[in-house]
Amino acid sequence: MRLLDVHRLELKQFMDKEKRPPYAILSHTWGDGEVSFQDLPTSAARSMSGFSKIKKCCELAIQDGFEYVWVDTCCIDKTSSAELSEAINSMYQWYKSSTVCYALLSDVKTGDNSSDPNSSFSKSRWFTRGWTLQELLAPRTVVFYDGNWTEIGTKSTLQMDISRITGIAVEGLSTKVTVDFSIAQRMSWAAKRKTTRVEDIAYCLMGIFRVNMPTLYGEGEQAFIRLQHEILKSSDDHTLFAWTYTTPTNYLFTKWVDPEKERPEFWDDSDQDFSMLAKSPLYFQYAHEIQRLETTGPTYPFSITNKGLHIWLPLVLVQDGIQDQEVYRAILNCKTLDDPRPLVIYLRREPSGDYCRTYTDVLGVMDTQYNPEPVELYIADVEDGIPFPDMPTFILVANPSITQSCTFVGLYDWEEMPNLQQVFHLRPVNQSPQQQFLYIVAENKVHPRARAMVILALERDEDWTYTICCAVYSGQSKIEKAKLCRNFYDFDGVTRNVDRITETLPGGSFISVAFRRYPGEGICYRIVVSFMPPNSNHTVSGLSVNLPQAPPPIRLTIHIGTEHDISPTGLPKGSWTANEYDPRFLWTPPDQQEVALLRLNHPRIQLPVLIFRLVDSDIAVLILSASDASQYGPSSSSSDATTLLNACRNLTHGYSGQRWYRSKDFPQEVRTSEGTMVIKLRGKMFLREPGHQMQVMLL
Helix, strand or coil: CEEEECCCCCEEECCCHHHCCCCEEEECCCCCCCCCCCCCCCHHHHHCCCHHHHHHHHHHHHHCCCCEEECCCCCCCCCCHHHHHHHHHHHHHHHHHCCEEEEECCCCCCCCCCCCCCCCCCCCHHHHECHHHHHHHCCCCEEEECCCCCEEEECCCCHHHHHHHHCCCHHHHCCCCHHHCCHHHHHHHHCCCECCCCCHHHHCCCCCCCCCCCCCCCCCCHHHHHHHHHHHHHCCCHHHHCCCCCCCCCCCCCCEECHHHCCHHHHCCCCCCECCCCCCHHHHCCCCCEEECCCCCCCCCCEEECCEEEEEEEEEECCCCCCCCCEEEEECCEEECCECCCEEEEEEECCCCCEEEECCCCEEECCCCCCCCEEEEEECCCCCCCCCCCCCEEEECCCCCEEEEEEEECCCCEEECCCCCCCECCCCCCCCCCCCEEEEEEEECCCCCCEEEEEEEEEECCCCCEEEEEEEEECHHHHHHHHCCCCHHHCCCCEECCCEEEEECCCCCEEEEEEEEECCCCCEEEEEEEEECCCCCCCCCCCCCCHHHCCCCCCEEEEECHHHCCEEEEECHHHEEECCCCCEEEECCCCCCCEEEEEEECCCCCCCEEEEEEECCEEEEEEECHHHHHCCCCCCCHHHHHHHHHHHCCCCCCCCCCCEECHHHCCEEEEECCEEEEEEEEECCCCCCCCEEEEEEEC
16 A cells, blocks of 8 residues: 655555554545646646645645545556556555545535535535445544535534435444445445446445455446345345336336235336346435345355356245236345335246346335245346436426426326426336326417427337437417327327427417437437527428437537636526536537527636637637626626627627637637636547537636
């Protein structure tokens, strides 16, 4: 283990842990400009943005009487795969052996109320990352600091707030040893956490489950399967199998199904076979109350074989709702917190005599009067088991020139959606009698006769791909008739597999409904509804484009360092979205003619205004100085910003002697009253994240 000398800022190797001196350790989330093992000895390290946190960590350690600290960015040579694997396997113990852990929550504001669920502390990115889970659990003492290195509190004093944020029981943050919690409970703590590399969601949990295994970057989701194989070697905890395959359309999330209440509706959406092991910690997101069930009878070992999982479990045949197949309840030695009855999973018996797991969207409970003897089972490892499918989600983009109402149509009632910006999901209409679809009634504020109803639904194909279905109705009588419809397949004129649909309205105007892919994890579409006047130059009625052939939309992700106190304002608002945890702004123009404005606000410094437009699938940027922008009024006025935006819509060759910069012209430097602002712009390097990215920094 290498430790950093807090006075000399030099690394020293300690091979014998018995001779290792007391040390403090840093927990943080990574950002740009981190100081690596190779950077640390160089003179350039001190000018890197990550150096300040290393220096501040050393200063705190000196105040607390330590000679050494450990910081993950610079104490590991990550160019050596062997050293990196050893460090990952040792990291839990390194944090546990530290005397104190300094946890830097760089996105938390000074004076923030940690008890407020909407505070920056409660929403800190630190609580969403995979690696910080062990950094919270392993050390005995954790001291939390905000972005200004002001102490917030300790793990002990903040345990109620941390428990609320993380879902970890208070006892797990204080007196109870981590391994005393069930496997399912520990998995649930990691369910909603993210890691940059897919494999790291498994590697960051090795210490929490007291297992070791080699790291193999490139294996993808198989890393999490390997983790469970290692857990199986040393544990007989059945809660490892008490997961549910949950998708955004499951509405049985936490309902444990009683046998006498089983009915055919439970089986309408689960025709896939699964192995006994989960594909991701996300499958345990509702398992925080699942515990081991201590029994007085004999216990049976289980293991992974070349035929799958070898295990002994009691079986009860399912009598209700199943036809032409043998499905059994398999009773596990686990239960929920307040219910002594054992939980059950569902197994389908194959013609070969082997079993596979099925109906994974629910867990059942078994009445204690059932007490069958365990039988020997081989449960197949389904290699092609379905991982979490890319089920689309949707956001209806607000348009200031259009009045929009959004209604969610379920099986029994209709639900108005007052928050049009919320993300919503739809159950495929062809997979369940519990149909769900959406209708949007849109009306042009300038021309009230331009009014239409948009019907939106999803269909799922046999290969688990999803198709967007859309229909547009105009005319009051047709709209009112459509409102009475409860079955999606009663609608006429439905167009499938579209990214845009355009229809002619009474009076000759047009309505356009576009589905624009939003970047990030999973598949999310922004629904953009717009009206066009008669005789506008576009293709009319029923435009249908095959989604897989559609080019990726132009989008720009802007990273703004939170340490600079810069707060951005984007116009028009419908084109800009903000990430909940990261200091990022995203611009997705609805069409090639869109012009957008980004005003950078600072409490002391007058910063430039950035104007964006599209040119030949590239992004052009006009950088207006604060003085040029001020002629439209004070920077705090949103109406004046709108005036400036409107004035720039027709500009093509610059403004006030300035020019439109293309991505090849960056980086650009802008002088401010207190230094220099550096603006970088480039295309994203990964195909999974098409578009451009911009970085704004104050030096």
